Amino acid sequence: MxxxxxxxxxxxxxxxxxxxxxxxxxxxxxxxxxxxxxxxxxEEHAAAPERPAEPVAARPAAPEPAPAKSPAVEPAAAEPVAATARAPRRRTASxxxxxxxxxxxxxxxxxxxxxxxxxPPRTQRRRNRTGGWIAIGIVVVLIAGVAGGGLWAWNTFGTRVQEFFAGTTVDDYAAGEATGEAQVTIASGDTGGPVSQKLYDAGVVKTPTSLYDYMVENNVVFTFQPGVYKLQQKMTSEAVLAALKDPQNKLENRVQLPEGLTVAQTVQRISDQMAIPLDQVRAAVDAGPAAYGVAAESLEGWLFPATYQFDAGVTAAQVLQRMVDRTVQSLDTAGVPADQRERILTIASIIQREARFEADFYKVSRVIQNRLDQGMKLQMDSTAQYGYGELYEGSASTSSEAQFDDNPWNTYVIDGLPKGPISNPGDLAIDAAMKPADGPWLFFVTVNLDTGETVFSVTADEHQAAVNQWIAWCKDHPDSGC
Structure with a gap:
């Protein structure tokens, strides 16, 4: 079954x-x-190629490896590493x-x-993610640096860059605004910058650099001829240059002298504006003060600053005599006794060089008189600079060489007034020398050279405080003539 x-x-x-x-x-x-x-x-061990044995001397002895957890895993032999190289680090795992x-x-x-x-095995996402954040951080820092650098560069050079690409802007009067009359004196060797300033001072152009900026922007090359020119106020720079080219606007046989010039400067201007050879003008000065009725050692202070018109064919001596006569007229008008003329001209010449405003002329006169009355040295920078020959070097400060130089004009060294005048004073300075203001001042210092602001003091401590104010201003305005 x-x-x-x-x-x-x-x-x-x-x-x-x-x-x-x-x-x-x-x-x-x-x-x-x-x-x-x-x-x-x-199987893996049998599949690996057999490594040829290296000479014992070529490989340093190595410690025996620790027993492996599995008898089937056999540690690989370490490769030799060059002495100057750094062995790469390997990650190990159990x-x-x-x-x-x-x-x-x-x-x-x-x-x-x-x-x-x-x-599957974990990837290196964490490491890659960390590296990505680092890269992003570096990019952010670089962008911030570029942005910050760009902001600094623009703040520092932005205006200049704009001016470079936009060109110089001329601040000028508009055509048709010209009115009135003005006279401007151009000295020998004057260029666009100085002429532009003179035109501004006379009310001809709108700013001190209008003409100069116009010439630069339009690449105008112009040779200024010395002389006195008849112009108008509120002219355009283009019209000014056209007027200076026209010989009809040049006033022949005319001399214009500003206040505060020395004899040497006056001689040069007479030659330039009158077209009289310089050696002839110097010879007229060398004839001496007595040739012009002056009881003094030189003509310093006696060539009155004004505008003069002469007939054709005038000589250098006649020009000088006219100026001396004008000085005597001013002294007589101010009530100066004949025997005090040289003394008053000396005081007035210091006032002319030290004061900036009309009221200050009379205060400076009082400081000079108070110091003379108290037997103090005048210690006027203008006298030290004149005696040392640095009166017109463009600095309000007196050099140590000039301050301590022993000459008869240096009031830091001598007592009383200097030997004689140090410049040609005008009517206001002569009047101030005769009529000093009332006040106890013994010191003064101009604390702002741009505006002419002057501080008058009674005590040395007050004066030092004003001097410190001037020093601070000069630090902030290093190019203003300190």
Whole structure:
């Protein structure tokens, strides 16, 4: 009787039983997971190329490696590293990361149940993300640096850059505004800058640099001829240049002398404006004061500052005599006794060089008189600069060489008044010398050379405070003639 069928009988199971067993000894496959791992390791070891042995002397002795957790894993021999190179650092781990496998790999022993379905190894996202943030940070810093540098450059040079691309802007009067009359004296050697300032002082142009800026912007080359020119006020720079070219506007046989010039400067201007040879004018001066009725050692202070018109053919001596006569007229008008003329001219010449405003002329006169009355040295910078020959070097400060130079004009060294006048004073200075203001002042200092603001003091401490104010102003205005 046939065997009764088992409830567990299955035709697929019977078929499966007839298949070869992958774990059987007939195929040589491992029968356990441990054996599979060992077989896998042996296969990899056998597949690795054999490394030739190196001479013992070429490789330094190395410590024995620690025992491996698995007898199938053999540590690789360390490669020699050059003495000057730095060995790269390697990341170490206790075991290799599990590699995902399939069911076929499981049956053939190429993987284990621990590895089937395991997640893939973690990527270096964290490191890459950190590096990305670092890179972004560097870019931000660079952009900030460029922006900051650009802001600094614009604040420092922006105006100049704008001026460079936009060109110089001439601040000028509009055409048709010219009115009235003005006279301007151009000296020998004057260029665009000085002439522009003179035109501004006479009310001809709008700013001290109007003519100069116009010449620069329009590439105008112009040679200024010395002389006195008849112009108008509120002219355009273009009209000024046209007028200076016109010989009809040049006043012949005319001399214009400002206050405060020395004899040497006056002689040069007479030659330039009158077209009289310079050696002839100097010879007329060398004839001496007596030739012109002056009881003095020189003509310093006696050539009155004014505008003179002469007839054609006038001589240098006649020009000088006219100026001396004008000085005597001013002295007589101020009530100066004949025997006090030289003394008053000396005081007036100092006032002319030291004061800036009309009221200050009379205060400076009082300071001079108070110091003389008290037996104090005058200590006037203008006298020291004149005696040393640096009166017109463009600085209000007296050099130490000039201050201590022993000459008869230096009131830092001598007592009383200097030997004689130091410049040609005008009517206001002569009148102030005769009529000093009432006041106890013994000191004065101009604390702002641009505006002419002057501080008068009674005590030395007050004066020192004013001097400190002047020093501070000079530090803030290094190009203003300190």
């Amino acid at each position: 046939p065997d009764s069928p088992s409830p567990f009988d299955d035709p697929f199971a019977d078929l499966y039983g007839k298949l070869p067993d992958a774990r059987s000894a007939d195929t040589g496959a491992p029968t356990s997971r441990r054996a599979a791992r060992q077989a896998r390791a042996q 075991a290799p990361a599990p590699t995902p496998g399939t069911l076929d790999d499981l049956f053939t022993g190429r993987t284990t149940t621990d590895q089937v379905g395991a997640p």
